[in-house]
Amino acid sequence: MITASRASSDATCAMVNATARSCAISPSISRRAPISAQAPTESPAPTAADTSGVRRQVRAMFAHKDALAMYKAFYRDSSRRDMFKPLGRKKIEYADVFPLIYTMIRTARQESYSHIRHLLVDEMQDYTPVQYAVLRELFSCDMTILGDSNQSVNPFSSSSLPTIRSIFPEADSLELCKSYRSTIEITDFAQHISRNDKLVPIERHGPPPRITACADHRGRRSGS
Secondary structure (H helix, E strand, C coil), X not given: XXXXXXXXXHHHHHHHHHHHHHXXXXXXXXXXXXXXXXXXXXXXCCCHHHHHHHHHHHXXXXXXXXXXXXXXXXXXXXXXXXXXXXXXXXXXXXXHHHHHHHXXXXXXXXXXXXXXXXXXXXXXXHCCHHHHHHHHHHCCCEEEECCCHHHCCCCCCCCCHHHHHHHCCCCCCCCCCEECCCCHHXXXXXXXXXXXXXXXXXXXXXXXXXXXXXCXXXXXXXXX
């Protein structure tokens, strides 16, 4: 390729010299015309109106304008219509708060919490699976989650160790069964109310629990 280029270049030079000789009466013909150098034209920077216009066009490509509209549309289906009851134009029930937050996280850019190095979650039994899903999306750091599934405030939405394992399958799980809180007598009494066969009480004794009947004075104050 290099040799061919050189031969071609030599032939071109010979042709140019022959042309120059035949046009000796007009030496200006063989001179090259001056080339004016022009700087490339820069496109103007986009204005705020241009940015807003682009955003409007992008929003128009989606069927729902925001996460709340998408969330409401999900429950318009006849099979799910009774599961969502809005309280107002921009008011929802507490049960819908974290599902809506999860929808917002998955459909819009959110603030990063990468500066958090470790997250501690206490009373894990009072968090629902969707709340854990929100925590998982917001925080990428290591977590320590602890609690007692037998002490749930709301037994219908409580989380247990299998729930935690299903959401955080890569987590190391440790079940602590020894109780340091109460004496053996109190633990035995509590076992008759809410049994936990895995519980191992610490070897510490005390007086047995007493059941004391108390009068209800609320009825007397109301006049009944």
